[in-house]
Amino acid sequence: MHGSHPKRLGTDRFRPLICAVLLCCLGHFYAASRTYAQAPPYLHNLEQEIVALVERVEPTIASVIVQRKFINTVNGQTFTDWERSIGTGVVLHRDGFIITTAGVVDHAHDILVNFQDGQYRLGELVGVDRLSDIAVIRVDSVTVHTARLGDSDGVRPGSWVLVLNNAHGFPSSMTTGIVNGVREEDVMLQVSAVVGGGYTGGAVFSANGRLLGLVADSQGKQTSLSERFSGGNGGGLISVIPINRVKTFARQLIEYGEIRRSWLGVYVEKIWDSINVGGDRNIMLGAGDGMVVSDVYPDSPAMKIGLRKGDILQAVNGVPMNHPIVLAEFVTALPVGTRIEITYLRGDTEKTVNTVLAPQPKLLNAPPASPLLVEDGADDPLPSEDPNLIQQMILEHEMELAAHRLKLNQLKRLLDERMRRIDQRSAVLPGDNGF
Numbered sequence: 001m002h003g004s005h006p007k008r009l010g011t012d013r014f015r016p017l018i019c020a021v022l023l024c025c026l027g028h029f030y031a032a033s034r035t036y037a038q039a040p041p042y043l044h045n046l047e048q049e050i051v052a053l054v055e056r057v058e059p060t061i062a063s064v065i066v067q068r069k070f071i072n073t074v075n076g077q078t079f080t081d082w083e084r085s086i087g088t089g090v091v092l093h094r095d096g097f098i099i100t101t102a103g104v105v106d107h108a109h110d111i112l113v114n115f116q117d118g119q120y121r122l123g124e125l126v127g128v129d130r131l132s133d134i135a136v137i138r139v140d141s142v143t144v145h146t147a148r149l150g151d152s153d154g155v156r157p158g159s160w161v162l163v164l165n166n167a168h169g170f171p172s173s174m175t176t177g178i179v180n181g182v183r184e185e186d187v188m189l190q191v192s193a194v195v196g197g198g199y200t201g202g203a204v205f206s207a208n209g210r211l212l213g214l215v216a217d218s219q220g221k222q223t224s225l226s227e228r229f230s231g232g233n234g235g236g237l238i239s240v241i242p243i244n245r246v247k248t249f250a251r252q253l254i255e256y257g258e259i260r261r262s263w264l265g266v267y268v269e270k271i272w273d274s275i276n277v278g279g280d281r282n283i284m285l286g287a288g289d290g291m292v293v294s295d296v297y298p299d300s301p302a303m304k305i306g307l308r309k310g311d312i313l314q315a316v317n318g319v320p321m322n323h324p325i326v327l328a329e330f331v332t333a334l335p336v337g338t339r340i341e342i343t344y345l346r347g348d349t350e351k352t353v354n355t356v357l358a359p360q361p362k363l364l365n366a367p368p369a370s371p372l373l374v375e376d377g378a379d380d381p382l383p384s385e386d387p388n389l390i391q392q393m394i395l396e397h398e399m400e401l402a403a404h405r406l407k408l409n410q411l412k413r414l415l416d417e418r419m420r421r422i423d424q425r426s427a428v429l430p431g432d433n434g435f
Contacts (some may be wrong), residue, residue: 053162054174056209059116060147063166064089064100064123064137067110082109088166089113089137090203090211091146092250096121096139099250101241102128103217105135113137115144116170127253133216134246136253147203150210152189152242157181161212163193163238165202177204177238187329189213189240204240213240248333261332262357264340265300268293268313268324290314290345291321301355305342312345331357 063086070081087104091097098113105111111123121139128135159179164172177193189212191204202215216239252259268291293311296303307313313321317340321327334340336359343352 050162050176053205053207053209054164057147057162057203057205057211058164058172059144060091060211061116061164061166061172061203062089062091062098062144063087063114063169064098064104065112065114066105066108067112068107069109086167086169088164088202088215090214091115091142091144092136094142094146096142097126097250097254098123098137098139099214099246100135100137101214101217102130102133102135105137106130111137113139114166114169115142117144119143127257127259129249129253129259132245132249132259133241134214134249134253134259136250147211148209149243149247150206150212152212152244155179155189155206155212160207161191161193162205162207163191163195163202163215164205165195165215167202180237182242183239184323184325186239187242187245187325188216189242191238191240192236193238194236195238211243213243214246215239216241245329245333259332260336261360262334262336262338263300263360264302264327264331264355264357265297266293266302266307266313267295268321268327270323271312289320289322291324291327293344301358305353305355307342307344310346313342314345314350315343317341318343332360 066085066087068083068085070083072079072081085104087100089098089100089104092099105125105128108125111125113121113123115121121141123137123139126136126138157179161177161179162174163177164174166172173195175193175195177191180190180192182188183190189204195202195215204212204215206212249259271290271292290312293302293307293309293313295309296307313327315321316327316330319330321330331340334357336357338357339354340357341352341354343350345351
């Protein structure tokens with residue numbers, strides 16, 4: 001019996017060490033619990049900011065429902081076929097002006113606009129420009145808020161943006177993204193954002209609710225409604241037409257029904273710095289300063305001031321020019337008749353001249369878009385004279401959206417059932433060590 005006391009005394013000897021280890025563990029768990037307890041308020045505040053941003057900008061988005069009419073003749077039989085698609089528009093002005101991309105309304109026979117408050121309005125095409133991928137439509141009245149326009153020139157890489165789209169109706173499809181910067185080859189904003197199909201014409205907002213641009217059509221065509229509902233293959237990058245360009249061209253579409261581009265009349269090419277490594281082989285190191293003039297149009301403003309092949313164009317109105325697209329974007333944004341200052345090099349001599357921009361010749365413009373209405377004869381009524389047609393479009397649109405929501409609910413129930421089965425399989429049985 002006395003032999004058991006030494007063992008108990010040995011255990012007592014390590015008791016302070018055991019207590020110290022337990023206290024350290026408890027302190028660690030306490031610190032971790034405080035860290036986790038502090039995280040939810042931060043996430044909650046971030047969530048509230050995003051929710052507030054969506055509530056502020058979503059009413060400015062509209063669904064643009066477009067119906068196209070096709071007439072085909074097969075073996076002497078004439079058939080009329082209709083196709084309907086949905087795009088996204090942004091309310092620009094209280095007078096009923098809505099901006100969207102050209103692909104949304106191109107070849108439209110009927111246009112119907114659905115707002116967040118549930119109202120439908122018959123749309124009228126004000127103007128469309130395929131070259132810039134910008135279009136303006138108008139409805140008779142607007143009861144929702146107009147978008148607050150931002151400054152796309154001031155957007156910095158790394159800025160967060162909110163992308164909204166109404167190609168599937170309300171509620172809007174939405175995602176967040178990060179601005180990568182301005183692409184040199186087309187002067188568009190590049191945004192990292194994973195999106196599905198149907199984001200053509202989507203609106204991109206800054207963190208303070210300012211409209212920064214419209215999502216450009218990456219495929220050059222408008223997808224049908226069935227293709228939109230089936231989803232898309234977002235590549236992680238989207239191209240955004242900067243709002244400063246949209247503002248300039250939309251103003252001209254509203255005023256003239258077309259974009260009256262200014263014209264300098266010069267062909268230019270980038271200058272590449274290179275190292276000769278023997279013979280005709282060169283290694284390109286990067287773009288140099290300025291652009292070399294490769295050709296000049298006859299009777300153009302550039303020819304009138306004496307620009308000729310081989311000159312190095314350096315700047316326009318003091319703004320450096322290092323890419324042909326940058327020059328084209330700068331010139332076309334200025335009104336016809338604007339007096340500009342051009343700085344260029346001829347040999348080693350720098351020269352500065354002034355000229356007045358001329359209207360772009362019609363042969364250089366993109367082909368005009370098809371008219372809003374395809375007249376098949378005197379008996380073909382205008383959409384505004386056929387309320388039954390408008391009511392039918394509304395009914396079919398809401399039926400398609402209801403079918404889409406039903407499909408989403410079915411997929412959600414299927415996912416919930418699969419997750420429930422996985423949880424049952426992974427449940428740890430009593431007495432199991434978990435391995």
